[in-house]
Amino acid sequence: MKPTALAALAAVWLCAASTAWASPRLDFNQLVDRVAGALHCRPQHPHLVGMVSFFARLSHPHEARGMHIAIFETHGESNLDAVAGALDAGWTQIIRHDNYRDHEQARIFVRQDGKRFQMLIANLDDDGEAQLVTLEVAPGDLIHELDRHRSQN
Amino acid sequence: MRKRLGVLFTGLLLAAPLVAQQPRLDMHLSGLAARASEVNEVSLDGAALKLGMAFLNNDSDMDRVDRELLSKLKGIYVLNYEFDHTPPELNDTTLAPIRQQLQARGWSRIVTSRSSSRRGSETDEVYVYTDAAGQIQGLAVISREPRELSVVNIVGTIRPEELTQLSGHLGIPKVDVKPKGDEQ
Numbered sequence: 296m297k298p299t300a301l302a303a304l305a306a307v308w309l310c311a312a313s314t315a316w317a318s319p320r321l322d323f324n325q326l327v328d329r330v331a332g333a334l335h336c337r338p339q340h341p342h343l344v345g346m347v348s349f350f351a352r353l354s355h356p357h358e359a360r361g362m363h364i365a366i367f368e369t370h371g372e373s374n375l376d377a378v379a380g381a382l383d384a385g386w387t388q389i390i391r392h393d394n395y396r397d398h399e400q401a402r403i404f405v406r407q408d409g410k411r412f413q414m415l416i417a418n419l420d421d422d423g424e425a426q427l428v429t430l431e432v433a434p435g436d437l438i439h440e441l442d443r444h445r446s447q448n
Numbered sequence: 449m450r451k452r453l454g455v456l457f458t459g460l461l462l463a464a465p466l467v468a469q470q471p472r473l474d475m476h477l478s479g480l481a482a483r484a485s486e487v488n489e490v491s492l493d494g495a496a497l498k499l500g501m502a503f504l505n506n507d508s509d510m511d512r513v514d515r516e517l518l519s520k521l522k523g524i525y526v527l528n529y530e531f532d533h534t535p536p537e538l539n540d541t542t543l544a545p546i547r548q549q550l551q552a553r554g555w556s557r558i559v560t561s562r563s564s565s566r567r568g569s570e571t572d573e574v575y576v577y578t579d580a581a582g583q584i585q586g587l588a589v590i591s592r593e594p595r596e597l598s599v600v601n602i603v604g605t606i607r608p609e610e611l612t613q614l615s616g617h618l619g620i621p622k623v624d625v626k627p628k629g630d631e632q
Contacts, residue, residue, distance in 0.1 A: 389496050391489040393481075396532070407495045414499075434498040 321383045323363040323429055330417070330427055333381035336369045339424075360431045367425040375400040375425075378417045386415060397421055410435065471577040471586025473549050473601045475527050479537050480597070484529040490619045493523035493603070500524065500618060517613060521604035526619040531595045534568075538597060543590065546599060550575050550588060558608055561623075568594035572623050574608060587611060591621045 321329070327338050379388060382404065390403035398421040406413045408431070416428045481487050492500040501518045531538065540547075550557070559574035570593045577586035584607060589600040598621040602614070615622040 387491075387496055389490065389492055389500070391487065393487040394485070395487075396485045405496045405499055412495070412499050432499065434501065 320385075323365075326382070326415075326429070327365045327427065329381040330365075330378055331367060333377040334367060334369050334373050334375075334425060336367045336373070336425070339366045339368050362428065362430040365427040367427070369419065369423045369425050373419060373423065373425065375402045375417050375419050378402055378427075379404070382415070470552065470554055471601075471603045472523060473525070473546060473588060473599075475525060475546060475599050475601060477527065477529075477542055477546070477599075480529055480535070480542055483531060483535040483537055485532045486528075486530040488526070488528040488619050490524060490526040492525075492618070497521065497523065517606065517610050521602060521606060523601070523603035524614075524618055524620070525601040525603075527597075527599040528619050528621070529597045534594045538592070538594075543592075546588075546590065554578060554585075555588070559623075574611070574623060576608060584608075589621070589623055591623060 331337055379386075379402070385406040386404040387406070388402060388404050390401065392399075392401040394400070398419075400417075400419040402417045404415040404417075406415075411431050411433045414428075414430050414432060417425065418428075419425045490500075549555070554577045555575050556578070557573055557575050559572065561572040563570050570591070572592075573590045575588040575590075576584050577588070579585050584605060585603070587600075587602045587606050587608065589598070589611070591598040591600075598619075600620050602611075611620075611623060614620050
């Protein structure tokens with residue numbers, strides 16, 4: 296391989312690596328700040344919601360782990376489409392639900408993390424309250440757990 | 449010669465994803481979502497499809513859905529718009545971008561079903577995408593009612609009759625899969 300080709304390959308690798316280093320994954324608090332900025336609102340009752348999140352993390356319903364919850368009070372015409380722009384890399388929107396009659400919106404995003412998935416659920420009610428929930432699930436474990444649950448019933 | 453081969457190889461590399469993506473439709477319908485009173489979109493592919501399967505498994509009606517069928521799928525994409533009043537945009541012109549894709553090589557319409565009720569006429573169209581070996585690699589459904597439109601694109605090995613197993617799940621509308629020409 297020619298030295299110029301080798302240098303070009305190294306430059307490409309360095310660019311890719313530096314992009315990965317430059318964009319570490321956001322933690323939940325950072326996500327909340329960014330979503331709040333996108334929806335032009337502030338998180339409500341952070342201490343109470345934090346306590347609920349803590350107890351939610353202790354239980355693993357259907358193998359879901361690492362649950363975090365945030366609640367926002369939005370003003371005016373909020374649109375959950377803005378949430379997608381507030382997320383860091385790797386998230387894919389899998390569900391969009393907009394009910395303009397009842398002024399309800401929901402978005403579900405997923406991001407793969409090895410064998411597990413991170414899920415982010417954003418919901419906006421007709422009274423302007425928005426909820427943001429993140430959790431981790433492993434599809435294989437989830438199917439196994441659901442099968443076990445079904446066979447017991 | 450080496451340069452030409454290089455250009456050819458690069459061209460093939462660039463074209464490969466396009467060829468591989470043929471069963472996948474671009475389902476963007478401009479302007480229609482803004483007119484809808486309810487919008488539902490499902491986009492499950494790759495690893496996210498596994499997660500969708502897990503939720504499908506939790507469905508009480510799951511017994512009807514064959515897991516082997518699900519494991520053969522590569523993607524499920526659904527658009528569903530409901531309207532309070534029939535919008536002028538709900539016409540053939542709006543659907544033309546999707547229909548144009550369905551006229552490409554590999555796609556063929558296998559079912560056209562029309563029915564009338566008090567709510568108006570309903571038209572269901574089912575298309576399949578077959579590869580050079582004659583294997584079905586994708587399926588598309590356009591279901592149109594006066595106040596509702598559903599477009600479904602399933603990528604993967606699926607037989608038309610298996611569509612009924614998925615109907616009613618993940619936003620996929622219930623469609624009668626009858627042979628082409630069996631119109632009412």
